Amino acid sequence: MIDMKKSKDRKIIFLRLFFLVVGALLVVAGVVNGGYTEVLNKAIRICYECIGIG
Secondary structure, three states: OHHHHHHHHHHHHHHHHHHHHHHHHHHHHHHHHOHHHHHHHHHHHHHHHHHOOO
8 A cells, every 4th residue: 555655656746747847848939939029018918908008
């Protein structure tokens, strides 16, 4: 029973690290692709609309 718990804990740790690495790679891909400028421009437009300027 104890071995099953260790095996399960290792799987959970592996999955967490896997998703962390995949997420970091996707963020890097978005930055390299220039996606951050689109997000920034949309955020600026939304903020201007909220305060009534744009």
